[in-house]
Structures are given as C-alpha cells and as structure tokens.
Amino acid sequence: MDDRYSRQILFSGIGEEGQQRLLAARVLIVGCGALGSAHAESLARAGVGHLRIVDRDFVEPSNLQRQTMFTESDAEQRLPKAIAAANHLRQINSEIDIESHIIDLNHSSIERLLDRCDLVVDGTDNFATRYLINDACVKHNVNWIYGAAVGSYGVTMTIRPHQTACLRCVFAEAPPAASAPTCDTSGVIMPIINVVSAVQVTEALKLLTGRIEALHSSLMQFDVWRNDWRRIGTGKPRPDCNTCGLGVYETLSQPTEAAAVLCGRDAIQISPAQPTHLNFSTLAERLRRAGEVKFNEYLLRFKTGPFELTVFADARSIIRGTDEIATARSLYAKYIGN
Numbered sequence: 581m582d583d584r585y586s587r588q589i590l591f592s593g594i595g596e597e598g599q600q601r602l603l604a605a606r607v608l609i610v611g612c613g614a615l616g617s618a619h620a621e622s623l624a625r626a627g628v629g630h631l632r633i634v635d636r637d638f639v640e641p642s643n644l645q646r647q648t649m650f651t652e653s654d655a656e657q658r659l660p661k662a663i664a665a666a667n668h669l670r671q672i673n674s675e676i677d678i679e680s681h682i683i684d685l686n687h688s689s690i691e692r693l694l695d696r697c698d699l700v701v702d703g704t705d706n707f708a709t710r711y712l713i714n715d716a717c718v719k720h721n722v723n724w725i726y727g728a729a730v731g732s733y734g735v736t737m738t739i740r741p742h743q744t745a746c747l748r749c750v751f752a753e754a755p756p757a758a759s760a761p762t763c764d765t766s767g768v769i770m771p772i773i774n775v776v777s778a779v780q781v782t783e784a785l786k787l788l789t790g791r792i793e794a795l796h797s798s799l800m801q802f803d804v805w806r807n808d809w810r811r812i813g814t815g816k817p818r819p820d821c822n823t824c825g826l827g828v829y830e831t832l833s834q835p836t837e838a839a840a841v842l843c844g845r846d847a848i849q850i851s852p853a854q855p856t857h858l859n860f861s862t863l864a865e866r867l868r869r870a871g872e873v874k875f876n877e878y879l880l881r882f883k884t885g886p887f888e889l890t891v892f893a894d895a896r897s898i899i900r901g902t903d904e905i906a907t908a909r910s911l912y913a914k915y916i917g918n
C-alpha cells in the first residue's frame with residue numbers, strides 16, 4: 581500500500597510533510613449519522629492515524645438514503661452506528677486506529693473523550709451537544725468544526741478557541757425547542773450532506789496539516805435547492821462571550837439530563853444517573869414475561885404494547901412510542917429499573 585496516499589501527497593497543500601502529520605493526528609468525530617459517517621470515511625481514506633467515533637444510536641432503514649457508511653445488513657442487525665462504522669472503516673483502511681464509543685456524549689464523558697485529540701468534527705444533530713462541544717473545546721483549547729444540515733440547507737464554521745469567534749460568540753443561545761426544522765420533520769437530501777461534510781473535512785485537513793492561512797474563516801451557508809451560497813465573516817472572539825470571553829463553561833457543570841426528547845422521533849432517551857454494565861441475558865429473561873425481547877452483544881430490544889425500548893449496555897434506553905418524558909420514565913422504571 582506504499583502508494584495509497586500518493587495523489588494526496590502530490591497535492592501541494594498537503595505534500596509529504598502534511599501526510600506525516602495526518603498519520604500522527606487524532607480526531608474525535610461526534611455523531612456518526614449522515615455527516616459523521618462522511619467525515620469518518622473521508623478522514624480514514626486520507627490516512628488520519630487515529631479516529632475516535634462517538635454515537636449513541638443504531639442503524640435503521642431510514643438512515644440508508646443518506647448515511648453512506650451503512651448497509652441493509654447493518655440496519656437488519658440494528659448495529660450501533662459506532663460499531664457498524666468501525667467495521668466498514670477497517671475494510672477501507674486497516675492501517676489506522678479506530679475507536680468506537682457507544683455512548684451519549686454528556687458533561688461527564690466529553691472531557692475524557694477529548695483526551696489527546698487534535699481536533700473535533702461535529703456530526704451531531706442538536707444544539708445542546710454542540711454547546712457542550714464548544715465549552716469543552718474552548719476550555720481545553722482544541723479546534724472544532726461545526727456542521728449541520730436539514731432539508732437542502734447546510735451550515736458550517738471552524739472554531740479555533742481564542743483565535744476565532746466560538747459557537748457562542750455567533751449564536752449566544754440555542755434556538756428554542758421545536759422552533760427549528762429537523763431532519764425528522766423536514767427531511768433532508770443527501771447532496772447537502774456532501775457539501776457540508778466536504779467543507780468540514782477540507783477544513784480538518786488544513787488544520788491537521790497546519791495550513792491555518794487556508795481556512796475559510798466564516799460562517800458558510802448553502803442551500804443546494806435554492807442555489808444560495810453565502811459566507812459571513814465570523815471575526816475575532818467576542819470579549820463579552822460567556823464561553824471564550826468570560827470562561828464560563830456552563831454545560832460542563834450541569835448534571836446529566838436524565839431524560840431527553842429525541843426530536844421528531846416520537847421517542848425519549850433516558851440515561852441512568854450512574855452508568856452501569858447490564859447483563860442482557862439476565863434482563864432478557866426477566867422481560868420475556870412482559871413482551872417480545874431480542875438482544876445482541878450491544879443492545880437489547882423489548883416490545884410491549886405500543887412501546888419499544890432499546891436498551892444499551894450502560895443502561896441508557898431509547899423509548900419509542902411516546903413523546904412524554906413522564907411516560908418514558910415510568911416505562912424505564914418499570915422494566916429497566918434504576
């Protein structure tokens with residue numbers, strides 16, 4: 581595989597030295613849906629030496645239209661996305677290290693996952709997680725690349741803590757819940773994923789190879805259906821920004837949300853206060869009396885009446901069939917317990 585990277589080395593922006601830097605780099609990819617799987621594939625092919633992939637979800641048939649990493653077999657097996665992605669990435673490039681983490685990123689896990697990373701690439705689908713990434717990256721001085729896509733619209737911005745504006749400099753608050761369209765309410769087409777992820781990955785290559793002068797230094801917005809492309813300069817950090825100006829990392833000190841509505845999916849996620857390690861066969865034995873149970877190495881699925889619970893090894897559960905936290909908590913307490 582001596583010439584694996586030859587065309588990339590020929591490219592004057594990267595060269596031999598740039599390639600060596602990529603091979604030595606460590607990148608955290610948060611979220612492995614449509615954007616995250618595009619990041620993971622491109623960075624693995626480019627020869628980024630260490631990829632750490634974090635995702636809380638499993639592959640479903642409705643992902644296959646745009647989440648190019650996954651196959652029908654992944655969806656049939658309901659593999660966690662972090663595992664399915666790592667399986668495919670190892671076939672694409674066996675020479676790099678790939679770590680999978682099937683967890684929900686929160687204030688207690690993010691700083692650990694950031695450990696020794698040179699860069700974070702955002703493949704999440706929600707603002708709460710992005711502010712968490714922003715706080716942790718500003719606090720630990722790690723560059724990160726924001727990206728989002730819904731419908732035919734996408735947006736991206738590259739954040740270098742204390743050198744450029746951070747996410748909170750540009751958006752002081754997240755949009756109120758249910759005010760913004762999501763992929764589950766407004767749909768999404770694959771080309772916008774390609775556009776946003778292409779810009780994010782290119783920025784990642786520039787940062788990892790030290791080509792700071794080539795960064796786009798703006799909030800880039802695209803609408804591939806309306807043919808609208810815009811760039812707004814983001815400028816310097818704001819002295820009055822809570823995060824990068826005043827050093828208040830509010831999302832890092834908040835206790836874990838025990839319950840979160842999974843936007844537009846008629847589902848609620850419940851995270852245990854204390855992570856644990858479940859024995860699925862014992863749990864399955866118990867639940868079989870109350871409904872239909874299936875499990876594999878990574879998750880257990882339990883159907884009862886109109887509800888479906890997907891339980892992960894750390895006891896985090898996704899409860900489908902309700903958008904009410906109280907109902908979800910009660911099902912959790914009833915079947916999984918604390």
Ligand SMILES: [Zn+2]
Nearest residue numbers: 746749821824
């Ligand atoms: Zn800021």
